[in-house]
Amino acid sequence: MKIKTEEDLSCKEPEVIIRYSQKDKQINRIIDFLQSFDMQIKCAGDNAEQMINILDIYYIESVDKKTFVYLENAVYRTDFRLYQLKNKLQTYGFVQISKSCVLNINALDSIRPLFNSRMEATLKNGEKVNINRNYLNGVKNALGGDKEV
Amino acid sequence: MKKNIVNILATTGISLLLLSVVALFFHASCIYLETVFQAFCINIITHLGIMIIQKIELKNTFTEMVLEILFIVCELLVFGRLFHWFASLSFLLLVFMGVIIYIISHFLNLLQMKQEAKEINLLIKNRNKNQD
Numbered sequence: 343m344k345i346k347t348e349e350d351l352s353c354k355e356p357e358v359i360i361r362y363s364q365k366d367k368q369i370n371r372i373i374d375f376l377q378s379f380d381m382q383i384k385c386a387g388d389n390a391e392q393m394i395n396i397l398d399i400y401y402i403e404s405v406d407k408k409t410f411v412y413l414e415n416a417v418y419r420t421d422f423r424l425y426q427l428k429n430k431l432q433t434y435g436f437v438q439i440s441k442s443c444v445l446n447i448n449a450l451d452s453i454r455p456l457f458n459s460r461m462e463a464t465l466k467n468g469e470k471v472n473i474n475r476n477y478l479n480g481v482k483n484a485l486g487g488d489k490e491v
Numbered sequence: 492m493k494k495n496i497v498n499i500l501a502t503t504g505i506s507l508l509l510l511s512v513v514a515l516f517f518h519a520s521c522i523y524l525e526t527v528f529q530a531f532c533i534n535i536i537t538h539l540g541i542m543i544i545q546k547i548e549l550k551n552t553f554t555e556m557v558l559e560i561l562f563i564v565c566e567l568l569v570f571g572r573l574f575h576w577f578a579s580l581s582f583l584l585l586v587f588m589g590v591i592i593y594i595i596s597h598f599l600n601l602l603q604m605k606q607e608a609k610e611i612n613l614l615i616k617n618r619n620k621n622q623d
Binding site (some may be wrong): 364370384395441442450451453454455456457458460461474475478481482485487 | 497545546548552556580597600601604605607609610611614615618
């Protein structure tokens with residue numbers, strides 16, 4: 343893949359043109375990735391509401407009917423329900439890994455088996471989350487670049 | 492689905508093998524044909540039960556395992572009576588066999604999971620390589 347950058351002082355916002363002969367899985371991934379740059383979700387911070395870019399999210403967890411958004415070094419609460427975020431973000435590399443957790447596949451560093459049909463995923467910030475076996479195919483598909491998982 | 496069928500057949504095989512070892516130990520000469528189908532039936536129910544327990548996704552692995560073993564013990568108690576197994580086997584021996592099969596199945600499952608983890612780690616590695 344060739345990448346060309348061009349400086350244009352008259353340009354008000356960055357513009358990306360993707361030239362391809364055939365729209366395949368890789369092209370779709372590039373488009374999803376670029377679209378995710380502008381995608382934000384509203385979260386509640388310590389003092390005020392904050393817009394969090396979805397690229398910064400490591401995983402989203404639901405605890406006692408409250409939804410928490412985990413970043414590299416911070417945690418925010420959001421009013422969205424887990425299933426809403428899962429539906430909204432699944433095209434951007436987010437995949438359900440258990441009943442209460444949705445993971446950003448780009449934050450995944452490695453995985454190891456645990457006892458009783460579970461896997462332990464280590465994220466890029468060193469944090470560990472459990473993956474239920476029922477969701478392993480979804481993780482595999484997401485890593486393979488499939489859109490719907 | 493395919494994986495579940497394979498797992499049920501595998502544990503049925505292990506059950507029958509273990510039963511043969513116990514039978515040999517007690518100087519028995521044969522296993523009835525109906526025992527084979529009874530063991531198959533018990534294994535289907537065990538797998539269904541364990542699948543339901545794992546769907547609950549308990550936070551604590553130990554609690555989940557205790558629940559699974561309890562389910563197996565209750566199942567053996569009910570079906571042992573139904574199939575008249577206690578005429579030739581003691582309940583404790585039956586439970587012991589159940590637990591042994593459970594442990595062996597978990598060990599085999601762990602091996603399968605290790606292979607799956609290896610495949611996923613390779614996918615992650617390839618993905619990261621493409622992104623660099």
